[in-house]
Amino acid sequence: MITRLKEIYSYRELLKTSIKKEIRGKYKGSFLGVLWSFINPLLMVLVYAIVFPFIMRSSMPHYLQFLITGIIPWTFFTTTLVQGVGTIKNNAGILKKVYFPREILPLSVSFSGLINFFISCIIIVIFCLFGGLGISWHLIFVPLVGFIQFLFTLGIVMALTAINAYIQDTEYIINFFINMLFYGTPILYPEAQIIDSGAPAFLIIIVKLNPFTHFMRIYRDVFLNHCIPSFSSIAYVAVVAVILVIIGYLIFRKLEKGFAEVL
DSSP states (O other), X not given: OHHHHHHXXXXXXXXXXXXXXXXXXHTXXXXXXXXXXXHHHHHHHHXXXXXXXXXXXXXXXXXXXXXXXXXHHHHHHHHHHHHHHTHHHHTHHHHHHOOSOXXXXXXXXXXXXXXXXXXXXXHHHHHHHHTTOOOOGGGGHHHHHHHHHHHHHHHHXXXXXXXXXXXXXXXXXXXXXXXHHHHTSTTSXXXXXXXXTTOOHHHXXXXXXXXXXXXXXXXXXXXXIOXXXXXXXXXXXXXXXXXXXXXXXXXXXXXGGGHHHHO
């Protein structure tokens, strides 16, 4: 693995170019371009902000800020995952003609997602400032947690993009699981709400073990509660992220040998 990392590093210029291509190519031809990185999560927040406080009578204070600190990290994960699952299949022509470390493809998608996420964090800061919550020095934890989420997402992307080269139904199955995970993650509702709701014990356990429950807890501590995030939550998501990267890498390396034949 160390040898492979050195090889990827030797292709760092190609990685940089690929990241730029992912960022620019995503909105190529659109009038607003990169501004869609801001507009997409804002539109999602607008829909949920209307539905939950008014139609469902949610009276949570600062609900809009609560919502946006959940939607933007979630958008980082889902956008990167959906885009990354097809990256090997979508670059079949290049893979058959040119040699380079194949890991560069999922890496470039994941890095571009991380960059877009950090840009989108400006939206959270703006909403916190104008919503009366303000900001604090605890924002220094955002790059650390963002990088952990990047590793978490990268591990899943590496595994699934390799599998998708062989089983092309993978991306459709993933969309189903993303929708299911969305409602099993405290994005639209507080974590305590499902714990205190009398839900079945197995459902509460699933929510507590869900890494995104911990990601949401960390981001909200930093942006909304202005406190040092739970060390246990950071440790938990970090360990899960490292395990996923190792598993994703091993699956990718195992399956990449047959890319040329199946694509």
